[in-house]
Amino acid sequence: MRIVLVGPPGAGKGTQAAFLAKNLSIPHISTGDLFRANITSGTDLGKQAKAYMDAGNLVPDEVTIGMAEDRLDQADAAEGFLLDGFPRNEFQARALDAYLTSHGIALDGVLDLEVPEDEVVKRIAGRRICRNNSAHVFHIDYKQPKTEGVCDECGGELYQRVDDTEATVRNRIEVYHRETEPIIDYYKRQDLVVTISALGPVADVTRRAMEALEDRRDEDGEGAA
Numbered sequence: 001m002r003i004v005l006v007g008p009p010g011a012g013k014g015t016q017a018a019f020l021a022k023n024l025s026i027p028h029i030s031t032g033d034l035f036r037a038n039i040t041s042g043t044d045l046g047k048q049a050k051a052y053m054d055a056g057n058l059v060p061d062e063v064t065i066g067m068a069e070d071r072l073d074q075a076d077a078a079e080g081f082l083l084d085g086f087p088r089n090e091f092q093a094r095a096l097d098a099y100l101t102s103h104g105i106a107l108d109g110v111l112d113l114e115v116p117e118d119e120v121v122k123r124i125a126g127r128r129i130c131r132n133n134s135a136h137v138f139h140i141d142y143k144q145p146k147t148e149g150v151c152d153e154c155g156g157e158l159y160q161r162v163d164d165t166e167a168t169v170r171n172r173i174e175v176y177h178r179e180t181e182p183i184i185d186y187y188k189r190q191d192l193v194v195t196i197s198a199l200g201p202v203a204d205v206t207r208r209a210m211e212a213l214e215d216r217r218d219e220d221g222e223g224a225a
């Protein structure tokens with residue numbers, strides 16, 4: 001399946017994407033993770049992206065789209081992928097459509113994770129992430145690690161993302177409303193959107209997401225038959 005995941009910062013996109021990608025045997029492609037990897041390894045692309053990311057603003061489209069397409073070109077994405085954090089505005093959505101059309105493929109669904117706004121700030125400001133694996137996510141109140149600052153899963157160091165502080169989170173939410181929310185309507189016009197609640201235990205959200213995607217796959221299958 002070819003899926004796009006959307007939702008405000010703090011909806012749990014990264015966590016859900018990791019589980020869904022595993023269940024569906026498709027690669028999890030996160031542009032945020034790709035940027036962070038570039039920053040860590042000190043590439044030019046990382047240097048270009050860093051200031052935008054630290055402030056919670058979008059990295060310019062020309063940098064982002066090229067990076068996303070390079071990743072989609074890799075062999076493991078040939079049969080399907082789960083895009084997390086891309087596209088993030090209508091220009092990127094149109095660029096992705098053009099890319100897919102030129103490859104003779106199309107999206108199967110857009111999964112929209114819904115979460116109330118006041119929950120978002122609480123979730124993000126307390127979030128701590130493992131340096132080894134961004135899918136290992138903890139929270140200072142909701143999901144404390146057994147040992148403070150240490151990942152339960154792999155022993156990695158837990159840290160707070162520079163862009164997870166309260167002021168930056170508020171800007172990221174504003175950017176989400178202004179730039180990213182309109183792509184939900186864009187994809188609704190293509191009849192691709194399934195919306196689920198991102199509240200409750202992680203496993204419940206994953207189950208809801210899997211059911212919604214399987215329903216979509218069945219509908220597509222019938223449509224094609």
Ligand code: AMP
Nearest residue numbers: 031032052053057058059064085086088
């Ligand atoms: P994320 O890990 O998805 O929350 O992304 C972290 C940051 O990376 C965002 O706040 C942006 O600065 C940047 N970023 C990630 N994906 C994109 C994108 N598709 N377009 C522009 N900037 C992005």
